[in-house]
Amino acid sequence: MASDLDETHAFQPRFDRDGLIAAIVTDAGDGTVLMFAYMNAESLRLTQDTGIAHFWSRSRQALWKKGETSGEMLKVIEILTDCDQDVLQVKAQLQGKGAACHTGRRSCFYRRVEGDRLIFLDEDRLFDPGAVYGRGGPAS
């Protein structure tokens, strides 16, 4: 029962059928949601052990040390879990140029939904993704 997980002091992360747990990354300073990714058990352990955010890249099917290519690493300040322990919130400090998004923007959440259209809220590129990643593009 998920309800047993609500009030326990034991951390028992619930990985899904693919062995992954959702991770919401927020800015430890102002709380902005920066990105969303998944961790497997190994990336969670590495994140806890090193204090640098590691994820699992579903597109590459590989361990993903965020910022390894771009330099835009995330220093982990605090990890929270939710009531039924199937989601993590990673409060982090942006390193490098302060861009969590592979597009070079600070946050991946830079567009507002208006019906079936998107309004851009942030056009400020902190790095040039073409120069950083080349044509192949980044992990995700």
Added chain:
Amino acid sequence: MASDLDETHAFQPRFDRDGLIAAIVTDAGDGTVLMFAYMNAESLRLTQDTGIAHFWSRSRQALWKKGETSGEMLKVIEILTDCDQDVLQVKAQLQGKGAACHTGRRSCFYRRVEGDRLIFLDEDRLFDPGAVYGRGGPAS
């Protein structure tokens, strides 16, 4: 290619193999992450049409109007999407007693991970979950 989705003005939500898209709910006021759930196309449409957050309950396999039982509805102020349009951020105002979590707490993220232990950050119950949901427990 996901990269085509990065700079488009067209909202093209990418539902997963189960027809779901991840939704991070934050407090429209102070940005606190309140909860995390999934929407299918119908719940996203209802959310956009009514301004009240609707989700898909994976445990019940049913449309889930958040707060229908508890009264703790979420009034949607703004919806953002991420770079590759497979995650939504729903900025919302808490209604009712101001508890997004089925445990009666404001946020589902009320515990900090310390190694394999959890430290409670919020013991404040805004409602009594036993009285609201009875034994059956809520949707999730």
